[in-house]
Amino acid sequence: MSETVGESRYTKELRTLVSKIHDATPIKDSLYEQTTEYFACQAGEDEKLIQLNSQLQAASQTDSKNAEQRQKKAQSNLKDYQLQLKKGRIERLHNLLKICDQILHLATGKDEQDSQRNCARLLGTLLLITPTENRKVGLFNQRTKHLYKAVLSLLLLERMVADNQISNQYVLKHAEHRIRSPKDKDEASQCPYRNHVLVPLLMTALMQDIGQYHPDAQRILKGPNGDLDEFRVLEKEQRLSLLKISYQQTLSYLKAGLGKNAYVGNSKQERDDFNQNEDEKLKFIFTLLKSSLDPQQSIGNLLKVPQVYTSVVLSTKAIYDYDSLPKAAMVLEKAAEKGALNKIAVDSFVRIVGYFPQGFGVTYIPKDSDRRDLDRYEYAIVTGLYPDNPQIPNCRTATKNLAFTQFGHSLRIGQENNLYYPQARKKLERMSKERLLEILSKLVSNFEERKELDLLPKCWHPYTYFSFAKHQNLWNKKTTKTN
Template sequence: MRSPAPKLAADSSFVRELKRLLSRLSAVSAADSLVSLFSDNLRYSSFACGTAGEKLPDGQTIKPELTAQLWFLAEQMLGLIEGSSPADTLVRSARLLGCLQLTAPVSPRRWRERQFGYKLLHRATLSLRLLDHALAHQLITEPTLLLHFRQRQPQNPDCSYRLQVQMPLLVALMLLDAGQLDGKAQRLLTGYSGELDSSRALSAEERAEYLQLIQDGSQRLAQQALVVLPYRGNDKQQRQQHQHSEQQKLALVRLLLQQQQQPLSLLGNLLKIPQVYSSMVLPGRQRYVYEALPKASLLLKDSARRGQLHSTLVEHFLQITGVFPQGFGIAFTPQQHDGSQQEKYELAIVNQLYPPNIAEPLCRVVSRNLQYRRGGHNIRISIAHNLYFKPARQRLATIPKQRLQDILTQLSADWQPGQIRSFIPRCWHPEQFFQQAEHQNLWNNAVLKHN
């Protein structure tokens, strides 16, 4: 598992903006954060139902307001993810996914921040891109959704696609894991007085009960806490239009949450596939191994074969993400102008969606002679030169021993002779590199080369 890197420099403006949104989502100390509002609403609903062990905070006598803040947070998320054009949106989406991958916390104590901040934004970005893709390719043929999609106007904040489709999708994603904050679910994990290790492996019975509690809590919020926001004005016709629009949005939220439980539902898989993928590529699981992250694509395909996910949508999802997650560290052997392989390797970071070949990531080169650099070019890295794959590692291992020792000495001071093959990296960990603000702009325009 990767180790947390120390903060080395001030963050870039985008990373600062991202951290502000993460705080709005997951700060326990903020009364209006998503985590606090979910916790308060779940506690109130349990108390109202007479659930044993549930008490309200001092002074709380009415149900906390939730709906308006959910729409506000959805708007904030869209502002970070969506761009002024389809091309700009893809760049912003790749940047957000990469930043989340490169900065996600690993400490178990920060599970709320990771679950309701990092993973939520990661899933939201992927769900929005999968929604666009599915509608553009008419995988989803629901007439109302298609109509909104065809009428979309990226630069118009009042666009119906944004208000009636994208925002309900994000609210559904926010509610998806809200049940994790339910008192019963928390007590199952930690015990009544915190005597249990929340990261322990649950038995089959405990896991089934835990998942049911999460689902029940999320559905309870969707049914009881979501309300039509009041219309502010005196125009009767506009009031009716407002109420109809709000009811349609809430209906879509509830429909998405219901269909998320159906493995072969196209609408449900807009939530389910990103949920499964993000849980595999971001830290949090006991089985999390950075070097194994590209295998998430294989696990998705396996789940589709077993009927747990929609197979067609999984294939299209992987067209968007490729095999290598955004922000993943790639080690590769550069190709010379005559097509031959150089006797060295360099470092890159995956920075673009929609690779032409899902196994050939689009990256930003961040080293020259294994020294970090700024202003590198973009590159499409072929299987033959990507050290994640065995053929490239075997080719590098045929380099004369002394030359390979010279290369490895630049990378690590503690390697031992006889470990040459094991020191040929399959990938690298770019978290410390990304801690420096000067290295955080991996998504500006750059020349694309093939390797």
């Protein structure tokens, strides 16, 4: 792979979107940086409001000859400061709404199949642009997980609405007025279901962990002096305190730090309708967050199930085990068995994602034209949602005859030939070490470092392969074969 490393327009767009959500730059303009700033200034702002209110009270209680003037001045100071705070709040809210628009633009297609492919591409690209063998994996995953989780929440909602598994009246009311195939962008932006259900769901999913950036939560994560590893395993008491603070501060931020949008216009009726919609939207956001604590309320699982799944796929733990990514869906199934998650929601979710996450590197034994196993393994990448069987991923091949290719074909890889499963690895165990080393030497760039590794790899890391722009169009339409 001697070509230049680069990024397609889509990959750049997605990377930019991630940095708008969560980044660490001197400009501090991402959603999570703006919130951290808000939390840091909150106590000072509250204090100043108390001070300005006290000044107004003092001015209105005085009998001096310039009392009226002092009162007007104090009233003006308070009003100006309140307007300044409101302006900051509306700006933060609009930033978040703009990002939700961008997500919907990337995730929504002209029909259901197109939307599924767009979501698969989004999720797959997010995993593929994240280094998986780097000591800073936790840091990368921490920034990417919000978008990943939000897209999964969208997919789960669509599935559960289609299967009549949602009983929430607010969702059902707006689902009735959904514009299925909008003629253009303007009509799409007018869709009640999009504006009152999809956007608030995305807002909540993106902001679900925001309370962790409150100073009290950061003290637990990083220690009083800020020198502890935030990705370490916390003691039980610390973890419970963190969860409590994070939840309370997330609610507080959604209410006071973002709140309701402001009506622009002159119609009293329009304003009343607008404000009522904003009240209902905020109520729905709080319902989603509060219900996520109760596994048996299906609406809360729209957040909870993707959150648990994402915590495995884009883990922020100190040790990142790429091989264990296909266990993410099994973690959900076990939690549902124990009653910690809603079984219906988990079944719907696993039906969407299968056992192999989008963008995961699969190693498999190819077959010849007579359906006989060949004496080697090849590389593929998971690229399709809704597998017919959760254990048989929809993939795109990345190598052909042990050479990397940009012209792979779509393939369903069965358990008997997927090296993730022991029965497939057994087939190659009788091959000589020399032959296995020969295969490995053709498939890895740093062979000398790698030759001591497992000669029958359960999976592979496609990060380097995907770092070449010509390998980034894995989701164009191709006929799917079965291996």
